[in-house]
Amino acid sequence: MRPLSRFRRFGPLAALGVAFAGQVAGAVRPDAGLLAASTAAGLGLELLLHRRHRRLSRVLSKARADVMVRQLVRDLLLVAGLMNLEPHGPGRHYLPLCYGLLACYALYVACQGAVGKVRRSRTLPVLTRNIDASALRLRPAPPALAARRPGVRLLGSGLPATSGLMAAALTGDGRWAVAGVALSVLLAGAGLAVLLAWLLPGRRPAGEAEVLAWFDAWLAEYRPTVGMYFSGGTSSAYQANMWLEPLAALGGRPVIVLRERFMMQKLGPTDLPVVCVPKVAHLMRLERSTLRVLIHPANSGKTSQVLRIPSIKHAFVNHGESDKLSSCNPYAKAYDEVWVAGPAARERYARAEVGVDNRDVVEIGRPQLAPILPYAGPPAARPVTVLYAPTWEGWTDDPGNTSVVLAGENLVRALLADPGVRLLYRPHPLTGSVDPRAAAADARIRRLVGDASGVPARTRGGKPEKVRRVFPARADDAERMLLQGVPESGRAAAVAAREAAREAAYWAALGPAEHRVVTGARPSLYSCFNQADLLIGDVSSVVSDFLASGKPYAVANTGGLSEEEFRAAFPTVRAATVLTPDARGVPELLDAVRDPSKDRLAAVRAELKEQLLGPADPPSPVRFAAAVEALAARAAERGARVPRPRTEPDPRAVRDA
Structure with missing residues (x-):
């Protein structure tokens, strides 16, 4: 210290x-x-x-x-x-x-x-x-x-x-x-x-019994059909936020179900009804509702509680797909269906043999990738923008999880050595949360980027957004609930437009040759994708999503495997340039970005894009809506066959007792 x-x-x-x-x-x-x-x-x-x-x-x-x-x-x-x-x-x-x-x-x-x-x-x-x-x-x-x-x-x-x-x-x-x-x-x-x-x-506000009676009445009046269930920590809200727009685009009457009180403020702007039910006993009231389908962007300990409701069909949609083991977790077999982007994920579950039946895997694409712009050719009269977006170290000590520890500094030094490169460093929000070495390496990388850009140490993470106070300083959950009543029509769209304008202003102020460490929710990852000519990442969902752009990408091999073994073990690397921890291949990689004739992987990327993300026709939002409709039909069929269990005491039984 x-x-x-x-x-x-x-x-x-x-x-x-x-x-x-x-x-x-x-x-x-x-x-x-x-x-x-x-x-x-x-x-x-x-x-x-x-x-x-x-x-x-x-x-x-x-x-x-x-x-x-x-x-x-x-x-x-x-x-x-x-x-x-x-x-x-x-x-x-x-x-x-x-x-x-x-x-x-x-x-x-x-x-x-x-x-x-x-x-x-x-x-x-x-x-x-x-x-x-x-x-x-x-x-x-x-x-x-x-x-x-x-x-x-x-x-x-x-x-x-x-x-x-x-x-x-x-x-x-x-x-x-x-x-x-x-x-x-x-x-x-x-x-x-x-x-x-x-x-x-x-x-005093209404008591518990009155609030629960009001909640039951709202469920009966609104009659939700499909919803998103989410439970997680303070830094995991992004996993739910990426599904807000696809859920809002569905027909029917969507609803969002949360379990942690703090998540009410972490959830992004949306016009959809949001309910937070912390206690499992109160959560069971959903069984008496018209809700038929719940999608799950993440696994958590509290997920098992809502899976106990048999009248609802559950689909695991994940918050991203990659070749990591976490993308084919055995927990997935607890859901009625597993919705994946494309054929590669279906094959991944089959290879993993974790108990997920192939008939329960549904390919829907990635409906949230619409904001990613397609490849528009090599940079002409401007520097090459490289996005280095490594993943975090994960819960295991596998050195191949993240490149930050073994390769991060070498990659950044090699990129900064080229005067025709603008570097954007976007670390995973959880980097360093498990392994102190990753935290130390991340800090050193930030100093390298800050020194190269001339940004003072206090602001090397980028200029933080000015947080506009939405609620009074004294506001508690009850007051926020009062202030977050029925929204004005189109409020979420207006917020999205303002965020897009702020991101455009951020990039315009940054300049075409200024390096930057990008942290926080804004600018978003997909906004960084649109700025980048090249992505350098790890085996993670970031690579899979970047394929939607069709732009070149590279993956750092820090797990001690040979290049052949690395490509065989991780199919998402098939269309990538593989970089070693010493970053020797960075100059050749940059040449291929500047001169498309040297890019030998363009055709492979197009093929891998369809394998990972599915076909372009029908569009992913259409396939997502069809999957919801089909699963809701299964829930309705089950409801017709199986009578709903009695959830209130029989008055005759009480009288007889």
Whole structure:
């Protein structure tokens, strides 16, 4: 760790320790000036911790030294200092002063209890987007200062008491302390009153039973036919977002079913109804709905819970296809059907022998690849744009999973050595999450690209997007649900148009010869595809999707296989230039991009594109819609044969009992 980094991480903690030591010295000696100055410095450091060092503040809280403990020690040291400064020994007026401080902290604890009660009262069993939920009596959340910022609330309400104690130490007049403590008690009491007001019956949202009854009624009225089910971590939302537009283009009445509350904000713009059902007991209510088909972009532990609903047919669509083992996971046999892009994926499942019946594999293409532009010829009067988009290291220690560790720096240096190359480096969002070596290599690559582009270290990842605040800072799930009611018609299309304009402005501002590290959701991967003349990647779905463009691509071989073994093991490499970890073939690869006569793999790419992505006619969206319709028909046939199980107690049985 660099010295500057150490100072930034531990400097505030050391300064806070010095401030407390100064308070102790000022209280024991006693020294009113030192006591007041140290206290003021401690308060300033508390604000600094809250604004710029929240991670350190969380660490202190885990060590049982949270803001309440620190402020209590600070006030007690002030009281001890005042007692020592008293010329004739501590007077009787310090007893009510101590009782007043105890009242302040008791009210703070009561506020924390009220915050918990308010939060629980506003935690609904079902969350929604794009659905009118006004019947649930939803209201805006309490002020953020009262409900979400306990540290700032304590510092704010306790500031008069601390200031009064400091003034009493400096002036010798105890009335300052009494006035400050009294004002703090009033402020803390007012904060508690504000929170308790949100627990009044008129301000509470609907209870669990009422919300579930409303959800059942909405399902009966909307009558969904097809949906997407998704569960995952904070960085996996892209897996669901890529299916939003294909799902919206379907006929019928689509719906999106989520399981994690945080995913409601991670999901991209859409006009489709979105429901989040965290508890499995509430999820089972879908069995009583008209929902017949659910598509699944990813496997997760919670997927098995919805698979228990027999009235719904489930199709695994995946979030991308590649030759990696994860693209033919044995979990796939749990679904009714597995929808793949083309014949190559069907053959992959057959070779893997993971229990997926060939009759359950349906080829639908990749409907989300429509934004990818076709190959328009070699670059003429501009640099060659190379997109280096490696995958992450995965859950195994196979060196062939990602090229970042063994080949990344060599590839980047070789590309940057050519003055006629513009490099776009787009690492996988999960790079370095498992293997520290991958994280270190990724950091070094970013420095190389940043140094070559002349971008300062603070902005080497590209200029971050300005996040437009959609909700108030105080908003919780219930308020967001209120604000995300029925959307205006075409809102998602308008958002997509704005995003496209922002991406166009991003590339226009970048310039034709400027290297860049591209991270985050924007610009999108497919937007990077359209900028690139050449892709260098790993064995991943990025390569398969890039084939839709028909442009040249290369794959790094870092698994220790010979080129022949590498091509035989991974069919997606058949139309690629294979690069070794030392990047020796990069100059020849760039020559083939600049001069199409040297591109010997153009015909192979066209053939492999159809094998991986399926035929161009009928279009992929048409095949996707046909697959949904056919699977829904199977669900309807099953429903006609098998009576729906009773989900409510038989009144006659209850009466007889």
